[in-house]
Amino acid sequence: MIKPTSVYVFLLVILVCNHSSTAAQCKSACKCVDEKIAELKGNLGYVGCFFDNGNRHFDTLKLVSMEMTLKMCREQCRGYIYVGLQNGNECFCGNTLDVTNYPPKLDAECNRDCFGDPSRKCGGSWRASIYTVNI
Numbered sequence: 001m002i003k004p005t006s007v008y009v010f011l012l013v014i015l016v017c018n019h020s021s022t023a024a025q026c027k028s029a030c031k032c033v034d035e036k037i038a039e040l041k042g043n044l045g046y047v048g049c050f051f052d053n054g055n056r057h058f059d060t061l062k063l064v065s066m067e068m069t070l071k072m073c074r075e076q077c078r079g080y081i082y083v084g085l086q087n088g089n090e091c092f093c094g095n096t097l098d099v100t101n102y103p104p105k106l107d108a109e110c111n112r113d114c115f116g117d118p119s120r121k122c123g124g125s126w127r128a129s130i131y132t133v134n135i
Contacts, residue, residue, distance in 0.1 A: 044070065045132035047082065049110035050102050052128050057102040058084045058094030065089055067116035070131060077133050084130050086123035088112035097130070 050057060062076035066089055073083045073091035084092040107121075110129040114122035123129045 045135035047097070047130040047132060049105045049107045049123070050084070050097075050099075050128050050130055051105055052084070052086065052102055052126050055101075056092070057098060057128060058082065058092035060093040061090065062093050063091040065091070065115065068114050068122055069116040070114065070120055070122075072116065074131070074133050080133050082130055083133055084123070084128035085114065085121075086112075086128050087125065088122045089115045090123070092128065093133075102128075 060077075060080070063073065065072065068085065068089045068091060070083070070085065073085055076091055077083045077093035080093040081095045082093070082097065084094065086092065105127060110121050110123050110127045112122055112124045114120045121129050
């Protein structure tokens, strides 16, 4: 099962608060966002594993390195919202998650270790491990 990203939760809160009949419903939705933010921080801002193709989900390739780490990619993507790690050694930056054209995939499909940090997954073949730049 694919967990919703913070973006989805945030959009849900907006919908619930704009259409809720009670303040309690809105408060409950806000609590959900707080929990999702805490979860993202616990996972170092991990958003999920996403499909990619030659048109590119994030079109800014910042770095290809045989020593790639999440930290290295985040440093390259300062000023962006997201980093996308692919193939264990590629770092992409972007500001928009396009889940229509680049849908979420199972985390198991992002199965390549980061070349510079084998304890972390850095995407796969046409799969991007996407994280927030700031946590």
